[in-house]
Amino acid sequence: MSTYKSFAVVGGGTIGLPIIRALAARHVSVILFSRLESAPKEVPAGVQVVKVDYGDASAAAAVFKEHKVDVVLSALTSRALEVQKPLVEAAKLAAVKLFAPSEYGMPSDGYTEGHLGNKNQIAGKNLYAILDLSYEFAEDLKAARIPSVRFYTGMFPEIMQWLTGYFEHGNVRIVGTGEVPVSFTSVADIAGFVAHVLTTLPPSELENRTFRLEGDRAILNDFGALFKTEVEHVDHITGERGEFRTMLLAVLESGAGSSGWDEVTKSEGSGSNAAGSANTLWPGHKWQTIKEALDL
Known part of the structure; x- marks a missing residue:
């Protein structure tokens, strides 16, 4: 049984x-840390929204202490990952027991600085820079001796119509062969799993652990049939964040879209490092398929 009672x-x-x-x-x-300039959020009754300057470690630590926070969960977008850094100091000052960095995607282990990317390009353009920052942040937590828990989930099915250009063009546009398997886990399943393990497993089974989820597994070419349209293979994606989408599709073609991917060996992991290996920790749960997640 988990001993964690308070979450930020x-x-x-x-x-x-x-x-x-x-x-x-x-x-x-549960409290929600929100930026000072953020619009109001609708949260469940009993959840307090606390507006904080993320860059002020002392102010953040004071909030953690006031609410006796055991676990901090970062859910920042890829464009805001650098904001996590002051939170390491805040968590250390407040003696937080566990920190879950914002991963919720493809595995970031092995994406060290300079790995085909540049952190200066973090503004939503360079996926390798995002993975690099995620890996670096995990190392920061280790250096600060703050126990961490990481969640690798593969892709959100909910973004695939946008990613492949279906909303813009009415067809599915893919960079590469589209034949490489990708892990997909719905937002609802990710949230449910995170809440389940953090409130049921003992700290010894959570600290410095990585959980690899997989609700469904598919190749990108399958999305033509799922969306009842044609598949077009292209060199790049145009339109909103086209450069980023092009890079993401290319990375999926490399195999890295699997939650079991090992970037160092360029292969699938096995055992506890295999895609979907953590699913068994939520016994009795029915994981959503891509069709169910998208209500197709």
Whole structure:
């Protein structure tokens, strides 16, 4: 049984709010860390929204202490990952027991500085820079001796119509062969799993652990049939964040879209490092398929 009773979620966006709802449903103490300039968020009854300057470690630590926070969960977007850094100091000052960095995607282990990327390009353009920052942040937590828990989930099915250009063009556009398997885990399943393990597993089974989820597995060419349209293979994606989408599709073609991917060996992991290996920790749960997640 978990001994964690108080949680702080940093960021109330795509994954942050679902995690907050899932934790609140388990009747534990939850606060939402929100930027000073953020718009109001709708949260469950009993969840307090605290506006904080993320860059002020002392102010953040004071909030953690006031609410006796055991676990900090970062749910920041890829464009805001650098904001996590002052939170390491804040968590250390407040003696936080566990920190879950904002991963919720493809594995970031092995993406060290200079790995085909540049952190100066973090403004939503360079996926390798994002993975590099994620890996670096995990190393920062180790250096600060703050126990961490990481969640590798593969892709959100909910973004695939946008990613492949279906909303813009009515067809599925893919960079590469589209034949490489990718892990998919719905936002609802991610949030539910996170809340489940953090409130049921003992600290010894959570500290410095990585959980690899997989609700469904598919190749990108399958999305033509799923969306009832044609598949077009292209060299690049145009339109909103086209450069980023092009790079993400290229990375999925490399195999890195699997939650079991090992970037160092360029291969799938096995055992506890295999895609979906953590699914068994939520016994009895029915994981959503891509079709179910998208209500197709």
